[in-house]
Amino acid sequence: MSKKTSAAPPSKSAAAPTSAAPATDAASKKPAKPAQLVTAVEMGARQREISVSEFFTKNRHLLGFDNPRKALLTCVKEAVDNALDASEEAGILPDVTVRLEVVPTNGPPPPASQATRFRITVTDNGPGIVRQHIPRIFAKLLYGSKFHRLRMSRGQQGIGISAAGMYGQLTTGKPVKIISRTGPRAAAHFFEVQIDTKKNEPLVHENKQIEWDQPQGTQVTLEVEGKYQKGRASVDDWLEQTSIANPHVKLIYHTPEGETKEYPRTYHELPPAPREIKPHPYGIEFGMFLKMLQDTKSQTAAGFLASDFCRVSSQLAEEICRAAKVSPAMKPRDIKGSAAETLYQTIQQTKIMAPPTNCLSPIGEKAILSGLYKQIKGEFYTAVSRPPAVYRGNPFVIEAGLAYGNRPEDQAKSQQPAVPKAEGEGEDEHTELARVIRYANRVPLLYQQSACATFKAVLSTTWKNYGVAQSRGALPAGPMVIFVHMASVWVPFTSESKEAIADYDEIQKEITLALRECGRRLGLFLRRRERAAGEYRRRNIFELYIEEVVEACSRLKGGKLPKEKLKQQLQKIATSRTGGMKTDEALGRAGGGPEGLPHSIIVTAEGIEGDAAVASQVEPETNTAVAPEDEPVQEEPMRKAEKRGAKQLQKKAAQMALFGQPNKRNKPHKPDKPHRPRGKK
Numbered sequence: 001m002s003k004k005t006s007a008a009p010p011s012k013s014a015a016a017p018t019s020a021a022p023a024t025d026a027a028s029k030k031p032a033k034p035a036q037l038v039t040a041v042e043m044g045a046r047q048r049e050i051s052v053s054e055f056f057t058k059n060r061h062l063l064g065f066d067n068p069r070k071a072l073l074t075c076v077k078e079a080v081d082n083a084l085d086a087s088e089e090a091g092i093l094p095d096v097t098v099r100l101e102v103v104p105t106n107g108p109p110p111p112a113s114q115a116t117r118f119r120i121t122v123t124d125n126g127p128g129i130v131r132q133h134i135p136r137i138f139a140k141l142l143y144g145s146k147f148h149r150l151r152m153s154r155g156q157q158g159i160g161i162s163a164a165g166m167y168g169q170l171t172t173g174k175p176v177k178i179i180s181r182t183g184p185r186a187a188a189h190f191f192e193v194q195i196d197t198k199k200n201e202p203l204v205h206e207n208k209q210i211e212w213d214q215p216q217g218t219q220v221t222l223e224v225e226g227k228y229q230k231g232r233a234s235v236d237d238w239l240e241q242t243s244i245a246n247p248h249v250k251l252i253y254h255t256p257e258g259e260t261k262e263y264p265r266t267y268h269e270l271p272p273a274p275r276e277i278k279p280h281p282y283g284i285e286f287g288m289f290l291k292m293l294q295d296t297k298s299q300t301a302a303g304f305l306a307s308d309f310c311r312v313s314s315q316l317a318e319e320i321c322r323a324a325k326v327s328p329a330m331k332p333r334d335i336k337g338s339a340a341e342t343l344y345q346t347i348q349q350t351k352i353m354a355p356p357t358n359c360l361s362p363i364g365e366k367a368i369l370s371g372l373y374k375q376i377k378g379e380f381y382t383a384v385s386r387p388p389a390v391y392r393g394n395p396f397v398i399e400a401g402l403a404y405g406n407r408p409e410d411q412a413k414s415q416q417p418a419v420p421k422a423e424g425e426g427e428d429e430h431t432e433l434a435r436v437i438r439y440a441n442r443v444p445l446l447y448q449q450s451a452c453a454t455f456k457a458v459l460s461t462t463w464k465n466y467g468v469a470q471s472r473g474a475l476p477a478g479p480m481v482i483f484v485h486m487a488s489v490w491v492p493f494t495s496e497s498k499e500a501i502a503d504y505d506e507i508q509k510e511i512t513l514a515l516r517e518c519g520r521r522l523g524l525f526l527r528r529r530e531r532a533a534g535e536y537r538r539r540n541i542f543e544l545y546i547e548e549v550v551e552a553c554s555r556l557k558g559g560k561l562p563k564e565k566l567k568q569q570l571q572k573i574a575t576s577r578t579g580g581m582k583t584d585e586a587l588g589r590a591g592g593g594p595e596g597l598p599h600s601i602i603v604t605a606e607g608i609e610g611d612a613a614v615a616s617q618v619e620p621e622t623n624t625a626v627a628p629e630d631e632p633v634q635e636e637p638m639r640k641a642e643k644r645g646a647k648q649l650q651k652k653a654a655q656m657a658l659f660g661q662p663n664k665r666n667k668p669h670k671p672d673k674p675h676r677p678r679g680k681k
């Protein structure tokens, strides 16, 4: 039996008495009142059921509503995630509009940065929602279509949008407004719903047919208390990161400051639709196994194993039953106690194939490159998609990307004469640390960075090996963005608010391997560029003196020397002595791709240089023009360098198509500007 205690923390003067003397009030020296004791009966009378809505009303921080800034982001995130999930599932390339508006509380609307109340409207072109389900989807916690299946999707639990609606109701008293239309021939329905938190059931305030200019889709409007502040972990940041990992999405964002930001679609294919799988026997805990034995529709133990799990054939199921000394024909419901335990243990000890991976839809290297290039300024980009792996029976794929450096236009700016700075000003420029952007099932994770397996893997990678400075236990230093994505049927989040990925060994290992590969490519790029820059400087010095040398030689020969020819020969020597074409290539002056750096792009002042593998996946039409390597080429013999130049241009054209940029270099060659042959050392 517990004693009722005061809510105030005990002060030093009220410390527990050390002697056996009765407790006294420290100030008045009077004996303290004995605490009220409660009997089991009284306690029993207080027992009652807690509805899930009541629980989360009190514990809204568990769902990401701990402060007004984060709450605003969580509401936007839940609505956008649903819009993307629904559109993709219906095979529709998503067009999503997010509108944030300041709602005046009394008087004229305050500036967005000082406002405390916002209206969030998210509109999609998805399949819409059947009328009967609308109230429960938006006003009943734990109601959704994704929880009971094993398939990769952004949402999992069936709690997100109703929790956002509940937060709005709690902070502003306003209902959630929904417009939904399932097709051009169907009517659009408008609903206003609130949640009855005691019962966790919807209360419908409005339900009518309306005219809606959109042929299909859903629009959700929430009014919530929030705080709009730009910068890291803001709504703006989240939407920007969403567009990096989802280049197939067209996103329009109307900020509360009246600005419109457009994130166009740069990738015109939907990600391959993930398949639903059955649970893998290794990923099932014993309690769950017992429940499955009771719930199965199979009539026999062997049938149950073969039909309720993936990767268990009928033959294997019979073998498992025999090894566990359970009759294959036994009714699953009759398998209880020690028999069930032995069966479970036998399954865990049996060698079973890893789960299938068609339930996953990784972003893919070309789409990561496209997303990074679209949103992040850099000179070098690379992406790695690891082969599928398994943790606790759940298949997953890790993908990593890296953008490094400043865009050439920014480099030009940085070469301008520096404005004198005050003491201490701009000192941190050299200590700029890499930025890590993390994703789970294509959703950016903005909070709890240091608790996340992705972040830990970035810290534990030795970036010094790749030519990037790094202090002990810190992020690598430099103008660098590191992208990590985990795609899985079940992402092991560290908390219900889905902000950090748990640190399983298998996951950690895969992230590390992906990061190392990105680092290795970056190291190659940096070393090659540094070497080439040195050579290029040397070449410039030689070239400075060529005119002088030619004039001097001509004078010595009494003006009889063919000056132009000598100039060309000296030029040739200067080029060959300073790395030849390799120098031009490394500095992006040759129109070629980043050789030896698969799935990478190098950006130069003249445009982007891409890798063949990336280009070939993006624009098959362009590639059909390139003869397969083993096919005999029916063309006039070309010089090696010219052939190479032509191939590089084709690669580049394809790469340009990916990013929708005009290819300045993709012009016919002028006859007076032949390709320089590769120089000899």
Ligand SMILES: Nc1ncnc2c1ncn2[C@@H]1O[C@H](COP(=O)(O)OP(=O)(O)OP(=O)(O)O)[C@@H](O)[C@H]1O
Pocket: 078, 081, 082, 083, 086, 124, 126, 127, 128, 129, 137, 143, 144, 145, 146, 147, 154, 155, 156, 157, 158, 159, 160, 161, 162, 163, 218
């Ligand atoms: N814009 C939409 N278009 C179509 N269906 C939607 C839309 N928004 C929500 N839904 C449906 O409503 C269900 C509940 O959504 P909710 O956000 O509450 O949970 P969830 O997305 O399943 O999981 P999580 O709680 O992890 O976000 C979804 O499973 C989906 O079927």
